[in-house]
Amino acid sequence: MTETYSEHLKQYALSIQQYQVLRSLRDLNGESTDLLTLSAQMVSKNSNTTRLVEKLRLKKLITRIQNEDNRRKVDINITEKGLNLLAEIDAIQNQFEEEVVNNLSESEIKTLNTLLKKIRSK
Template sequence: MNKDDKKEELNLPDYTIANILQTGNWMNETFSDHLKQFALSIQQFQVLRSLKKLNNEPADLQTLQAEMVSKNSNTTRLVEKLRLKGLITRFQNEENRRKVEIRITEQGLELLNEIEVIQKDFENEVVSNLSEKEILTLNKLLIKIRNK
């Protein structure tokens, strides 16, 4: 079998999806390794980052769930683990006792600021062999795939 025969056998959609999944898994595993030194999971990091974006405004569980990259995350469990670590607070709303208000603590902000330095280095390393034009094209294509 020569090279041309292999090209004909290549299933481009399958190859593309496998490549995207492998790359995503590699990035998750690599960033997870960076987070281990802080005893955090990627999902816990995402919760902290979502709370930071709110500038000390409270969030509820539904808001945090909507912000998660992985919609299968057990947000209640993640929030409780972060609360036990002192990184967030969780209170019942005075007017609506069924509603829970979640905020990031000062300790959580300090930890997140430390992690964000590592995150930026990681992100820059991931795309270091791509030009700005290639990065923009890659983003446009990934968005196009998701918005089909």
């Protein structure tokens, strides 16, 4: 399933990890965050958040600005271009997810349901 999702995001020139960073930033509703906070929110903990953020900055999807109060800290924000890209992805995301779910076997659906129940119980 990860491969399918990765292929889906390729059309937007994004990796799954880059997409996660953008969504995390969007969820902050305009508030800044730092690398440490973004790293903690990553599903894939072995992601190099510094590298991901720099790639997104080069694409002009986010900004990195040195914090005025703490020069060792960098404030990270999503740009209008990043928000627009996420809106474009959101427009077809539900359709993509339905296609993925429709391609699951009965045993995969049962496994998924078991895992979801386990997650919800914690």
